[in-house]
Amino acid sequence: xxxxxxxxxxxxxxxxxxxxxxxxxxxxxxxxxxxxxxxxxxxxxxxxxxxxxxxxxxxxxxxxxxxxxxxxxxxxxxxxxxxxxxxxxxxxxxxxxxxxxxxxxxxxxxxxxxxxxxxxxxxxxxxxxxxxxxxxxxxxxxxxxxxxxxxxxxxxxxxxxxxxxxxxxxxxxxxxxxxxxxxxxxxxxxxxxxxxxxxxxxxxxxxxxxxxxxxxxxxxxxxxxxxxxxxxxxxxxxxxxxxxxxxxxxxxxxxxxxxxxxxxxxxxxxxxxxxxxxxxxxxxxxxxxxxxxxxxxxxxxxxxxxxxxxx
Amino acid sequence: xxxxxxxxxxxxxxxxxxxxxxxxxxxxxxxxxxxxxxxxxxxxxxxxxxxxxxxxxxxxxxxxxxxxxxxxxxxxxxxxxxxxxxxxxxxxxxxxxxxxxxxxxxxxxxxxxxxxxxxxxxxxxxxxxxxxxxxxxxxxxxxxxxxxxxxxxxxxxxxxxxxxxxxxxxxxxxxxxxxxxxxxxxxxxxxxxxxxxxxxxxxxxxxxxxxxxxxxxxxxxxxxxxxxxxxxxxxxxxxxxxxxxxxxxxxxxxxxxxxxxxxxxxxxxxxxxxxxxxxxxxxxxxxxxxxxxxxxxxxxxxxxxxxxxxxxxx
Numbered sequence: 217x218x219x220x221x222x223x224x225x226x227x228x229x230x231x232x233x234x235x236x237x238x239x240x241x242x243x244x245x246x247x248x249x250x251x252x253x254x255x256x257x258x259x260x261x262x263x264x265x266x267x268x269x270x271x272x273x274x275x276x277x278x279x280x281x282x283x284x285x286x287x288x289x290x291x292x293x294x295x296x297x298x299x300x301x302x303x304x305x306x307x308x309x310x311x312x313x314x315x316x317x318x319x320x321x322x323x324x325x326x327x328x329x330x331x332x333x334x335x336x337x338x339x340x341x342x343x344x345x346x347x348x349x350x351x352x353x354x355x356x357x358x359x360x361x362x363x364x365x366x367x368x369x370x371x372x373x374x375x376x377x378x379x380x381x382x383x384x385x386x387x388x389x390x391x392x393x394x395x396x397x398x399x400x401x402x403x404x405x406x407x408x409x410x411x412x413x414x415x416x417x418x419x420x421x422x423x424x425x426x427x428x429x430x431x432x433x434x435x436x437x438x439x440x441x442x443x444x445x446x447x448x449x450x451x452x453x454x455x456x457x458x459x460x461x462x463x464x465x466x467x468x469x470x471x472x473x474x475x476x477x478x479x480x481x482x483x484x485x486x487x488x489x490x491x492x493x494x495x496x497x498x499x500x501x502x503x504x505x506x507x508x509x510x511x512x513x514x515x516x517x518x519x520x521x522x523x524x525x526x527x
Numbered sequence: 528x529x530x531x532x533x534x535x536x537x538x539x540x541x542x543x544x545x546x547x548x549x550x551x552x553x554x555x556x557x558x559x560x561x562x563x564x565x566x567x568x569x570x571x572x573x574x575x576x577x578x579x580x581x582x583x584x585x586x587x588x589x590x591x592x593x594x595x596x597x598x599x600x601x602x603x604x605x606x607x608x609x610x611x612x613x614x615x616x617x618x619x620x621x622x623x624x625x626x627x628x629x630x631x632x633x634x635x636x637x638x639x640x641x642x643x644x645x646x647x648x649x650x651x652x653x654x655x656x657x658x659x660x661x662x663x664x665x666x667x668x669x670x671x672x673x674x675x676x677x678x679x680x681x682x683x684x685x686x687x688x689x690x691x692x693x694x695x696x697x698x699x700x701x702x703x704x705x706x707x708x709x710x711x712x713x714x715x716x717x718x719x720x721x722x723x724x725x726x727x728x729x730x731x732x733x734x735x736x737x738x739x740x741x742x743x744x745x746x747x748x749x750x751x752x753x754x755x756x757x758x759x760x761x762x763x764x765x766x767x768x769x770x771x772x773x774x775x776x777x778x779x780x781x782x783x784x785x786x787x788x789x790x791x792x793x794x795x796x797x798x799x800x801x802x803x804x805x806x807x808x809x810x811x812x813x814x815x816x817x818x819x820x821x822x823x824x825x826x827x828x829x830x831x832x833x834x835x836x837x838x839x840x841x
Contacts, residue, residue: 230677231676231677234674234677235677235678235681239686239689242686242689242690242693243689245693246689246692246693353819353822354815354819356818356822357766357814357815357816357818357819357822358811358812358814358815359770359773359774359777359793359811359814359815361773361774361777361793361794361797361807361811362793362807362808362811362812362815365797365800365804365807366804366808368800369800369801369804373801458682459681459682459683462682462684462685463682463683463684463774466684466774466778467774467777467778470778471797481685481688482778482779485688485692485780486779490692493685493688493689493692496685497685497686497689500682500685501681501682501685504681504682505677508679
């Protein structure tokens with residue numbers, strides 16, 4: 217197990233380097249000097265100094281090495297459009313907001329999605345199952361900008377007097393409710409589906425039949441044998457779901473006017489603040505890579521058979 | 528459900544006379560071809576048939592409406608701006624008084640067009656990558672797969688956005704390229720798995736044994752047998768791509784007006800949702816319609832083309 221963990225942890229390093237390289241090269245293709253005179257007009261001598269300070273005058277591979285060094289020391293460089301702000305400052309300001317929103321959304325997805333999946337599986341091919349899965353499938357197919365807009369329209373516009381929920385902002389718990397539901401919806405449907413599928417598979421297993429045959433009460437069979445074994449696949453779904461959350465946060469934060477990193481990313485793309493785009497992309501990719509690592513190690517711990525294949 | 532069907536089959540067999548059975552025994556097998564077999568199974572799956580009809584009707588709506596309708600989707604007439612759905616304008620009108628029934632169809636052409644083009648591109652790249660990796664094997668396979676592992680789980684939206692920024696403009700083809708670059712990994716991985724499994728088959732070994740060259744083995748024996756999976760994957764990829772395009776359009780990286788996709792229509796509707804909520808509702812429901820129907824078609828195709836997988840799961 218220890219060998220597996222070490223191997224898996226070491227493997228993230230080349231992966232991270234590769235992803236930084238890819239993003240870095242893609243960003244370079246956009247072209248342009250980071251210190252465009254259009255945004256910060258400075259004398260030529262200072263311009264040259266700036267370029268030297270941030271290694272813009274070096275060949276690209278040296279710039280990549282400098283940038284990578286920066287990333288590993290958690291320094292993402294300066295912002296191109298905001299004076300006196302580094303990418304680190306922007307991340308420090310905005311990332312906690314996104315983290316909180318993402319965490320709440322994940323919680324919502326777990327708390328609602330897993331029970332829905334369990335209920336649907338235990339009542340397979342009944343009206344409960346069909347109704348649950350219809351709800352889940354509809355939720356999966358509806359784009360999250362529609363869900364967000366409908367939530368706002370119903371609860372913050374139409375029922376404003378009853379609920380007192382605001383349409384946008386990120387101040388107190390009242391402003392958290394609607395974005396959390398809107399963002400957590402897609403992961404919720406995915407959890408429900410995965411849990412239902414793996415529950416159905418587990419229910420077919422011989423040990424479940426044995427447990428039933430030896431007279432164990434059904435509640436205990438489900439609690440002791442079925443749930444434990446079918447919730448493991450839900451763990452593996454967590455890392456890809458992070459991708460969903462990140463993608464969703466771009467839209468949800470824009471709609472609700474939440475000052476998070478997703479909204480700023482979109483603004484940075486339009487404002488051509490490419491060092492922010494690069495930095496945030498690398499940060500998000502890094503989070504995903506680490507999450508994949510944690511999930512793999514967790515899975516290797518829960519199911520030793522997978523240790524060889526998941527390096 | 529399956530048990531019922533099996534019992535019905537069994538009883539039908541019992542009812543037939545020995546005579547009939549004797550005649551059948553001599554006749555050629557009726558459902559010999561894989562594809563006829565699959566079609567038969569597909570048409571007996573009610574959910575899949577309904578989904579296929581829903582999918583086709585959506586495609587028919589977006590292709591036919593702009594031809595059949597006499598309304599000009601680009602004509603601006605402020606006197607009829609923001610009309611609720613009515614007989615003349617089944618989906619209402621937008622802020623410029625343009626008919627949304629026709630515009631939604633036109634938007635669907637763009638969305639579905641981008642969807643199919645990107646899906647085909649994704650399949651092309653994925654098949655090539657996966658086939659090379661699975662067929663060649665060895666350290667090349669190892670390297671290619673490690674590269675895919677590295678990309679696994681990365682959020683596609685940032686990479687699609689960066690690709691669009693590299694192009695500098697957003698049009699049909701740049702959108703296709705951006706979506707392709709951002710989402711070909713899964714297909715490549717699945718294709719490699721398919722090729723690896725198929726390589727173990729006796730007919731491949733037999734072909735090799737009688738001296739077939741590698742390209743004959745690959746193009747004649749391996750790739751045709753992945754066709755079923757490829758068709759299923761087209762319907763699995765399409766929803767993701769359509770949704771990705773809608774997301775990009777919604778945050779403002781869509782095809783420029785007056786042209787529109789479902790995403791840009793939804794974005795236009797979003798700006799007026801407090802007073803005219805139907806405008807965002809219609810393109811969003813169109814997206815949901817397409818995604819759901821494609822999803823169930825994929826489900827039905829999987830059951831039809833790969834019945835073994837179903838038996839394993841059930």
